[in-house]
Amino acid sequence: MLVNNNTQAVSTVQQIKRPDMDPANAAASALYSGALQAAQQSVTVPAAQKELDKATDRIDEAFAKTRVQLQTSASASDVPATGATSGARADFTDYMSKTPAERIREQLLKEQGLTEADVQNMSQEKQDAISKQVAERLKQQQEQQVAAKTAEPQAQSVKETLAAI
Template sequence: MLVNNNTQAMSTVQQIKRPDMDPANAAASTLYSGALQAVQQSVTVPTAQKDLDKATGRIDEAFAKTRVQLQTTASSVDTPATNAASGTRSEFTDYMSKTPAERIREQLLKEQGLTEAAVQNMSQQQQDAISKQVAERLKQQQEQQVAAKTTDPQAQAVKETLAAI
């Protein structure tokens, strides 16, 4: 019986048995993948570029149509609607520029069905009573804010973060 103790010959035989290590398969695989990539690039890149150009053209067309529609709508807008929108904006700006005490006073007078002119015509005692009610509500509001901050600091931190966003 013949026994080959040459480990180098054994490893060569084992390498040839593996198809991924066969030099002929490796060369064929390289040629095939290179040819496949060349074919894919020559076919898909121009097609993809054409599709991209078409999509870009459609987007530009949609923006142009929207722009024209907005311009025609803006030129045909009735002035009462514009005045109403600017009036609402000015009311909001006026409200936001008021102090919390002024807001509370306005709310209190609205609840009681009073106007500033009516309050001015009241006696000094009645005006002081309204001022005390405003002060009490302002104090309650401040206490609620302090209580909310001290009872749950994590929830307050989350609220402040969300408000900042």
């Protein structure tokens, strides 16, 4: 025998009874509505879901704080920098303004422990040898870039094939 001590459910069950129903349908309707209401009341968000929602809220809050900090630091960086950061920025700007050949030449001279002044004091044959080394490295770099670009479509087709599987 089912006993429902919940007075709210009982009152709802009683409201659903209609005088035009036969007793069997009325009893079935009362049981169904009582069970339905009990099921609706017992369905709550599990504690794990609540904790997950809290964690998601904390993550969203952290991202928002980081975004605000980045925006404020970006607006602060629009102002000319001073000290070490301006030196680093100037070095970076100088490096990026150089052509690939100039970058390679600088790297080659650094590897050999030479400066531009040392190169200027060398004989013409040694200067030409350094220029040839720079040209060879530049050619190798360009070949590597071309090889990477031609290999990229092949890698893409492999990825597509694997994705299709």
